[in-house]
Amino acid sequence: MLEIVPDIAFKKALKRDSRASLNECIQCGTCSVVCTLAPAERPFPRKEMIWAAWGLKDKLIGNPDIWLCHQCGDCTTHCPRSVKPSDVLSSVRQISYRHYARPNFLGTLVSNPAWFPVALLIPVIIIIAILMMAGTLTIPEGPVNYSAFFPHAWLNGSFTLITFLVYGMAAYGLMKFRSDLKSRFPGIKSQQSFFRSLWQVKREMWLHTRFGECTAQRSRKIAHILVFYGFVLLLFVTAYAIVAAITHNYPLRMINPFKLVGNVAGLMLIVGLSIMIINRLVHKRVYGTSNYSDWLLLISFFLLTISGIVVQFARFQNWGSAYHLYFFHLVCVWFVIIYLPYTKFAHMAYRTLALTYANSIGRK
Numbered sequence: 001m002l003e004i005v006p007d008i009a010f011k012k013a014l015k016r017d018s019r020a021s022l023n024e025c026i027q028c029g030t031c032s033v034v035c036t037l038a039p040a041e042r043p044f045p046r047k048e049m050i051w052a053a054w055g056l057k058d059k060l061i062g063n064p065d066i067w068l069c070h071q072c073g074d075c076t077t078h079c080p081r082s083v084k085p086s087d088v089l090s091s092v093r094q095i096s097y098r099h100y101a102r103p104n105f106l107g108t109l110v111s112n113p114a115w116f117p118v119a120l121l122i123p124v125i126i127i128i129a130i131l132m133m134a135g136t137l138t139i140p141e142g143p144v145n146y147s148a149f150f151p152h153a154w155l156n157g158s159f160t161l162i163t164f165l166v167y168g169m170a171a172y173g174l175m176k177f178r179s180d181l182k183s184r185f186p187g188i189k190s191q192q193s194f195f196r197s198l199w200q201v202k203r204e205m206w207l208h209t210r211f212g213e214c215t216a217q218r219s220r221k222i223a224h225i226l227v228f229y230g231f232v233l234l235l236f237v238t239a240y241a242i243v244a245a246i247t248h249n250y251p252l253r254m255i256n257p258f259k260l261v262g263n264v265a266g267l268m269l270i271v272g273l274s275i276m277i278i279n280r281l282v283h284k285r286v287y288g289t290s291n292y293s294d295w296l297l298l299i300s301f302f303l304l305t306i307s308g309i310v311v312q313f314a315r316f317q318n319w320g321s322a323y324h325l326y327f328f329h330l331v332c333v334w335f336v337i338i339y340l341p342y343t344k345f346a347h348m349a350y351r352t353l354a355l356t357y358a359n360s361i362g363r364k
């Protein structure tokens with residue numbers, strides 16, 4: 001006899017994060033019918049909804065189908081019981097990457113508002129400690145020069161080292177996730193190589209083709225394209241800035257082409273993130289319930305972009321508060337880049353891996 005063992009703590013977390021009334025689902029299947037991304041065989045999200053109602057954590061965590069969903073909200077719009085399947089899948093994804101996050105406590109730190117003061121104190125204390133070691137924990141005299149406050153070698157060296165350490169631990173969680181993905185489809189062999197599947201998935205992501213298939217949220221595709229390419233450009237410019245700092249061609253002048261590209265990227269991010277924030281505030285029915293993890297990523301990313309732009313003007317204008325703003329900007333960098341494996345940003349890695357696996361076994 002098949003024994004069903006519900007995980008009550010998991011179900012409670014799911015209800016709290018999604019604010020969905022899981023037991024109201026009548027398994028009508030409308031959500032799976034309207035979903036344009038669900039495969040014909042064993043479509044989602046109807047089966048995930050019954051697993052969620054029963055608290056079957058093991059069935060949901062490590063299930064590639066929850067990552068095939070792009071949270072377009074079509075299923076929520078059509079659900080006759082207003083159960084919000086789109087929000088439920090979104091919450092399962094968030095619980096998933098927290099489940100795999102190593103060390104676990106960092107996942108809790110950035111997913112629970114009660115821990116926000118600690119999440120904030122960690123970068124503040126570490127940055128102050130690095131400044132003390134560099135012997136520059138004072139506001140420099142004269143024209144604003146950020147490298148006199150935080151020498152580039154210390155900044156680039158320490159942040160790169162910490163990022164590698166954190167991402168190294170996160171890679172362990174990703175490996176566990178990959179083995180769980182395979183265990184969900186026992187006996188099914190890959191139809192093509194991992195790298196060929198990865199290339200196809202990446203191409204789809206770069207073109208944002210799946211977003212175009214959702215009908216309930218048209219502006220979401222534009223917002224994602226702006227944020228995605230704005231972020232890629234910003235990473236490119238940051239990499240150039242690190243090289244420029246090593247070769248002493250720094251700081252960049254305002255008319256430097258890389259500086260201009262960086263500002264264009266900043267504007268793309270501000271517009272894209274603003275659309276996302278407005279959509280979540282105004283169109284709650286279509287865009288779904290926004291929980292703490294959603295807001296933490298959106299707001300920290302927004303503040304990172306705004307502070308990056310303000311910090312450069314503070315340097316050109318020699319503002320008295322420039323160094324304080326710079327410190328704040330570095331804390332934002334920590335929240336977006338170093339906490340990445342534990343925030344909603346982790347979607348990038350988990351979704352890529354899940355889609356690549358699904359693609360390799362022909363589940364499209």
Ligand code: SF4
Pocket residue numbers: 024025026027028029030031032045046049078079080081082083084085
């Ligand atoms: S979530 Fe809504 S649409 Fe989907 S099966 Fe349940 S009641 Fe039907």
Ligand code: SF4
Pocket residue numbers: 031034035036037038044045068069070071072073074075076085086089214
């Ligand atoms: S949110 Fe969109 S993609 Fe996700 S299950 Fe619902 S209809 Fe499908």
